[in-house]
Amino acid sequence: MRIELVKRPEQSKLFSALSPFIALGLTLVAGAIMFSLLGKNPLDALYYYFIDPLREVWSLHELAIKAAPLILIAVGLSVCYLSNNWNIGAEGQFTIGAITGSILPVLFPQFQNWTVLPMMLIMGMAGGAAYASVPAFLKARFNTNEILTSLMLVYVAQLFLDWLVRGPWRNPEGLNFPETRNFHEYAVLPEIWSASGRANWGFVFALVAAVALWFMLSRTLKGFEVKVLGQSPRAGKFAGFSSSKMVFFAFLLSGALAGLAGISEVSGAIGQLRPTISPGYGFAAIIVAFLGRLNPLGIIAAGLVLALSYLGGEAAQISIGVSDKVVRAFQGMLLFFVLACDTLIHYRIRFIGMPAKTGEAAQNV
Amino acid sequence: MKKTVLSLAAAAAVLSFGSMSAQAATKACFIYVGPIGDFGWSYQHHKGLEEMKAALGDQVETAYLESVPEGADAERAIERFARSGCNIIFTTSFGYMDPTNKVAGKFPDVKFEHATGYKREHPNVATYNSKFHEGRYVQGVIAAKMSKAGVAGYIASFPIPEVVMGINSFVLGAQSINPDFKVKVVWANTWFDPGKEADAAKALIDQGVDIITQHTDSTAPMQVATERGIKAFGQASDMIKFGPTTQLTSIVDDWGPYYIERVKAVIDGTWKQQDVWGGMKEGHVVMAAYANMPDDVKKLAEETEAKIKSGSFNPFTGPITKQDGTEWLKAGEVSDDGTLLGMNFYVKGVDDKLPQ
Numbered sequence: 001m002r003i004e005l006v007k008r009p010e011q012s013k014l015f016s017a018l019s020p021f022i023a024l025g026l027t028l029v030a031g032a033i034m035f036s037l038l039g040k041n042p043l044d045a046l047y048y049y050f051i052d053p054l055r056e057v058w059s060l061h062e063l064a065i066k067a068a069p070l071i072l073i074a075v076g077l078s079v080c081y082l083s084n085n086w087n088i089g090a091e092g093q094f095t096i097g098a099i100t101g102s103i104l105p106v107l108f109p110q111f112q113n114w115t116v117l118p119m120m121l122i123m124g125m126a127g128g129a130a131y132a133s134v135p136a137f138l139k140a141r142f143n144t145n146e147i148l149t150s151l152m153l154v155y156v157a158q159l160f161l162d163w164l165v166r167g168p169w170r171n172p173e174g175l176n177f178p179e180t181r182n183f184h185e186y187a188v189l190p191e192i193w194s195a196s197g198r199a200n201w202g203f204v205f206a207l208v209a210a211v212a213l214w215f216m217l218s219r220t221l222k223g224f225e226v227k228v229l230g231q232s233p234r235a236g237k238f239a240g241f242s243s244s245k246m247v248f249f250a251f252l253l254s255g256a257l258a259g260l261a262g263i264s265e266v267s268g269a270i271g272q273l274r275p276t277i278s279p280g281y282g283f284a285a286i287i288v289a290f291l292g293r294l295n296p297l298g299i300i301a302a303g304l305v306l307a308l309s310y311l312g313g314e315a316a317q318i319s320i321g322v323s324d325k326v327v328r329a330f331q332g333m334l335l336f337f338v339l340a341c342d343t344l345i346h347y348r349i350r351f352i353g354m355p356a357k358t359g360e361a362a363q364n365v
Numbered sequence: 366m367k368k369t370v371l372s373l374a375a376a377a378a379v380l381s382f383g384s385m386s387a388q389a390a391t392k393a394c395f396i397y398v399g400p401i402g403d404f405g406w407s408y409q410h411h412k413g414l415e416e417m418k419a420a421l422g423d424q425v426e427t428a429y430l431e432s433v434p435e436g437a438d439a440e441r442a443i444e445r446f447a448r449s450g451c452n453i454i455f456t457t458s459f460g461y462m463d464p465t466n467k468v469a470g471k472f473p474d475v476k477f478e479h480a481t482g483y484k485r486e487h488p489n490v491a492t493y494n495s496k497f498h499e500g501r502y503v504q505g506v507i508a509a510k511m512s513k514a515g516v517a518g519y520i521a522s523f524p525i526p527e528v529v530m531g532i533n534s535f536v537l538g539a540q541s542i543n544p545d546f547k548v549k550v551v552w553a554n555t556w557f558d559p560g561k562e563a564d565a566a567k568a569l570i571d572q573g574v575d576i577i578t579q580h581t582d583s584t585a586p587m588q589v590a591t592e593r594g595i596k597a598f599g600q601a602s603d604m605i606k607f608g609p610t611t612q613l614t615s616i617v618d619d620w621g622p623y624y625i626e627r628v629k630a631v632i633d634g635t636w637k638q639q640d641v642w643g644g645m646k647e648g649h650v651v652m653a654a655y656a657n658m659p660d661d662v663k664k665l666a667e668e669t670e671a672k673i674k675s676g677s678f679n680p681f682t683g684p685i686t687k688q689d690g691t692e693w694l695k696a697g698e699v700s701d702d703g704t705l706l707g708m709n710f711y712v713k714g715v716d717d718k719l720p721q
């Protein structure tokens with residue numbers, strides 16, 4: 001018997017809706033097997049993974065903190081990917097956004113009033129957009145492969161941050177440790193509801209950005225332009241759309257959102273610049289973008305799910321004593337099944353070899 | 366009748382034992398920056414946990430989180446521990462400093478112990494670190510005796526005071542034997558990256574060093590040194606398994622005694638805020654067995670170690686000249702701890718420009 005994937009003429013509506021649930025089911029089964037093999041009660045493990053982090057308010061705040069940068073970056077990336085621009089360098093744009101946004105509190109700590117924070121956010125967005133304009137320019141002007149240029153610029157950004165916090169921006173009162181001074185109170189992104197947890201306005205920015213981009217993509221001409229140029233640049237040209245303008249639009253937009261995520265993270269959750277400010281949000285957001293099927297509203301859900309898998313992983317480590325490696329393997333399984341099950345939307349599975357026999361049997365009866 | 370009494374007594378014993386352990390179990394929790402299998406920094410902290418668990422038995426319950434990134438994630442991890450009923454939380458990396466203090470403010474009844482930091486913003490935060498540089502001095506002495514080239518290679522992680530202090534201490538130890546001894550430094554910009562560390566070791570050996578020492582946590586440099594047939598020093602843990610014919614000695618961080626002492630203090634209700642910088646004297650820094658060297662070198666190393674351990678000698682005793690030629694310490698003058706803890710200059714003999 002042979003298994004074949006046959007392309008569907010149209011996307012399957014049924015599997016569009018079903019595939020996340022099939023994936024979840026498969027993850028639960030595979031996860032249960034893994035945890036049993038490790039000698040842990042699989043139900044406990046799954047409980048701590050998926051339910052426990054949702055049971056307390058402070059934990060929901062933490063979920064929002066973790067999901068905010070993922071969503072904010074991923075919705076920007078969705079516009080890039082839909083328009084066939086492969087920006088892999090969101091991590092770098094995040095970092096540069098955090099740096100440019102931090103100029104005021106780090107270099108001008110005496111300058112303290114309510115205008116500081118809005119300026120920081122704008123400067124962060126401008127920084128991220130400017131950094132994304134580099135691969136955009138190279139692509140539009142020289143037809144350079146943007147996957148490579150944007151990715152390489154990530155390392156440049158990270159080393160630049162590293163150099164800043166060890167050198168010129170180092171906290172003069174910090175005993176030579178590699179970190180900037182702590183931001184003053186006007187430079188800290190406030191918490192949404194500080195009585196119950198520490199989630200900051202970054203999460204609100206993420207939701208607003210997602211809804212706005214959903215509207216743009218599904219209800220405006222610009223959104224149509226994004227999709228047409230992504231699917232067929234030639235058709236787009238006939239419609240009078242410019243693909244080099246689209247390159248800039250997609251990169252600047254996603255760069256600005258990544259920069260906003262960067263400054264929100266630094267100002268809201270960390271409170272200073274440090275050699276590492278992101279555990280790889282810019283790369284995880286690529287997964288989130290595809291997990292959400294490049295739909296900004298789907299991305300909100302996907303960001304929350306991925307964030308939950310980080311939090312649940314910690315809860316599982318503490319409560320049932322599995323190692324960090326197991327937790328990551330489980331997270332990997334979840335992502336694998338989700339992305340793999342989406343294949344069913346475009347393809348159907350055909351079993352070859354058996355049908356002839358069963359056909360005969362049916363006739364004989 | 367006798368039987369009944371006996372069984373009652375047994376039941377009472379079981380009951381009282383049961384309730385005792387339920388009441389008294391103090392929960393000690395640990396956060397590590399790397400995997401516990403790094404055979405370096407986090408591995409040793411975890412060994413300290415196990416030592417403490419073995420010593421205190423039923424009185425203590427433990428939990429840990431490994432590979433917790435420094436940054437926003439750390440605060441959540443620490444808070445999760447504080448909420449899950451931990452009585453004392455050890456945060457074992459410098460980058461956890463601000464998150465530790467933030468969470469400590471919210472949970473005044475939980476004790477926090479932060480390794481390698483200096484901020485104690487609340488009465489329930491203590492800090493601790495070890496004088497690893499004492500071991501570096503002994504290594505320097507050995508290196509000067511064993512090296513034919515008179516140059517050692519130093520794989521460094523990040524230019525923070527602790528690492529700079531180690532480099533200087535190593536050079537001073539070596540110069541006490543050979544005043545012209547030089548050290549070449551490669552900054553790997555990582556605490557744990559076997560690939561990068563191996564490359565750094567190869568680059569140094571190609572530049573003619575014949576002894577390698579490292580302030581990064583993987584065993585890769587030791588393995589490269591073995592391949593190239595030169596000697597090396599281990600880091601954080603005893604790495605002799607990875608270089609049986611290579612390792613001269615290793616600075617072993619022994620956190621066990623400290624963890625036992627502090628968790629016991631919580632159990633006894635005597636825990637107080639403090640700032641501890643323990644070295645060989647306190648048993649926090651231990652030298653792995655001296656190996657792969659002639660007896661006279663071994664004897665010299667042991668003498669140096671004993672001198673430091675007894676407190677009669679401080680590696681940072683003048684006369685010491687800075688790299689730029691200016692005098693730092695006059696003859697017989699001993700550096701104060703404050704200067705060491707913020708050290709951002711090299712002493713004479715380091716063949717490198719300190720990244721500023």
